[in-house]
Amino acid sequence: MDRVSAEIARRKAARAEFGARCRTVFEKLRPQLIKQYYNWFIAVDPDCEKYLIDPSLEGLVEKIRARYQDGIVKLTTYRLNETGVCGRI
Template identity: 65%
Template sequence: MTSLPQKRQPRRGRIFPKYTIPPEELARRRAKRIELGKRCRVIFERLRPELIEQYYNWFIAIEPDSGDYLIDPKLEGVIQKGQERYVNTDVKLTIFRLNETGTCGTI
């Protein structure tokens, strides 16, 4: 009688374990993102009443340091405008939608 081959156990773990991001760094990045979102939300709440009538459901990208914003009816359009305007810079933008809640999608 022939013996059946052993079933191989899948290897579990990271491919490059030395590139694992420490939890402290992940927490720092998350806090930075939340802080950026809060700063942009303040500007969005200030702009929304004057823009919602004419641009309802359009996308708006806000740069929190200068208060500049980009607006377009499509998400791809606002992303493209951001890339053209802030080429070769390390600017972080937050994208909202000009509606009652400011959210860009459904949950």
Template identity: 50%
Template structure:
């Protein structure tokens, strides 16, 4: 009995993104982050004591937010609430003194 093999999938190189598109995407992210930062600074004092160092994801259009103590947890909550999209809709912060989630 001869077993038929499946066609082999190959990963094609990605198409390069034009610099104008990269700049447009960066501007959208920066604008979103600035709008979310205003809301974060307003809600942080009421949440920081009970949820210190938790993650918070903020929707600037509705001013709603989601909090969770773990990165995986907040990611799952965001995906279940907003779905998955290539366009950013929320900004994530950490409920601490700086709001920073950390950088590598």
């Protein structure tokens, strides 16, 4: 494996690990929030288990920009529904 392939593999593994940590926090939060905020967007920070929530994606992005003004953002966005999916594939 060359250096570039190794770096790509390392980054994919890091993204997968980060996504798994975010999903764990989301699954803890979902039962508490789903009734009141059904189908709202939620951005999860796995390190502190805090979240931002808004009924629109644009509103959520505005909240993220206001909170993380330095531009360093480590969040994953979900939708508060049965699957957590934000759209269709």
